Amino acid sequence: MEKQLEVSELSNSIRHLSSDKVKSALLVNTVVRGKMSSVLRSLKFIEVPPVIYSQITDPLNHPVDDPRFTYGGVEYSLTKSMIFHKQLLVKNFPRIFTFSPNVRLETAEKAKTGRHLTEFTQLDLEVRDATREDVMKIAESLIRESVLEVKLFYPEILEKRKNVIDIPSAHFRKYRYSDLRDKYGKDFEMETSSREKQPFWIVDIPLTEREFYDREDENEPGILKDMDLIYPEGYGEGISGGEREYLPERILERIKAKGQAPSQFRIFTEASSMGLVPSAGFGIGIERFIRYICGYERIEDVHPFPKIPGESSL
Ligand code: ASN
Numbered sequence: 555m556e557k558q559l560e561v562s563e564l565s566n567s568i569r570h571l572s573s574d575k576v577k578s579a580l581l582v583n584t585v586v587r588g589k590m591s592s593v594l595r596s597l598k599f600i601e602v603p604p605v606i607y608s609q610i611t612d613p614l615n616h617p618v619d620d621p622r623f624t625y626g627g628v629e630y631s632l633t634k635s636m637i638f639h640k641q642l643l644v645k646n647f648p649r650i651f652t653f654s655p656n657v658r659l660e661t662a663e664k665a666k667t668g669r670h671l672t673e674f675t676q677l678d679l680e681v682r683d684a685t686r687e688d689v690m691k692i693a694e695s696l697i698r699e700s701v702l703e704v705k706l707f708y709p710e711i712l713e714k715r716k717n718v719i720d721i722p723s724a725h726f727r728k729y730r731y732s733d734l735r736d737k738y739g740k741d742f743e744m745e746t747s748s749r750e751k752q753p754f755w756i757v758d759i760p761l762t763e764r765e766f767y768d769r770e771d772e773n774e775p776g777i778l779k780d781m782d783l784i785y786p787e788g789y790g791e792g793i794s795g796g797e798r799e800y801l802p803e804r805i806l807e808r809i810k811a812k813g814q815a816p817s818q819f820r821i822f823t824e825a826s827s828m829g830l831v832p833s834a835g836f837g838i839g840i841e842r843f844i845r846y847i848c849g850y851e852r853i854e855d856v857h858p859f860p861k862i863p864g865e866s867s868l
Pocket of ligand 1: 612614634635636637676678679794795796835836837838
């Protein structure tokens with residue numbers, strides 16, 4: 555018999571969904587999603603529907619269980635990110651966004667970080683002919699405008715979040731990946747996150763640390779034109795994105811360089827030979843952003859039905 559929620563776990567789950575923390579988080583969630591949509595609409599983005607399952611999805615750069623199922627004799631995965639669908643769409647629709655539900659069955663030890671849910675939503679966007687710097691500006695304005703909106707509607711939620719209220723109107727600081735790693739060693743990301751007071755960018759991430767689809771810098775082989783946004787005060791990573799590889803022969807090379815089987819990405823590589831366009835984009839994890847705004851220790855307090863790595867959930 556497969557495991558099911560125990561009665562005590564069920565009553566904890568029911569208690570959790572009516573907690574004050576979840577209530578505040580849902581208020582912030584409503585404001586943030588509304589504001590992000592309206593900022594993007596004003597920038598002439600169109601909203602596309604999410605893809606929940608597909609024959610192709612993001613391979614990610616770290617191991618997770620891959621929930622697959624067969625339907626009509628065809629094997630599908632649940633979406634880990636809509637990166638490939640964004641690259642296909644952006645050819646016809648130059649500015650797109652979607653609130654994309656993702657499932658990533660992380661290993662149980664990820665529960666310790668306080669920032670991993672195995673089911674979450676990212677606001678995923680892509681812009682045709684854009685540079686990394688163009689989309690970084692969009693991300694900064696989404697964050698700033700959302701915080702201002704939360705402050706307007708629910709100032710009491712931000713009462714103890716002085717650093718959030720002070721989010722700068724100028725650009726966030728930018729660090730090169732190699733500089734931080736040289737200075738702080740292996741755990742540089744969390745180390746810097748704990749030291750900083752404001753969100754900051756990490757740029758120029760090495761090719762070995764990322765998926766095959768981010769574009770290599772022509773002037774700096776081995777380094778990608780990509781970025782992560784890291785929240786301060788130890789909240790960790792909140793956005794990742796970059797410029798994309800769009801040339802079919804280079805996509806294939808990059809898949810092979812990662813030691814991945816090209817057959818796994820056949821649909822995408824075939825689609826790429828029908829013509830992709832240059833683009834840049836990113837995804838911002840909604841629950842992580844709300845956790846940072848609300849100042850919660852653990853991400854599960856953001857969601858009424860949190861899926862915690864390794865745990866049985868409602
Ligand atoms: N959404 C991210 C991007 O656009 C990819 C990801 O979530 N892994 O780069």
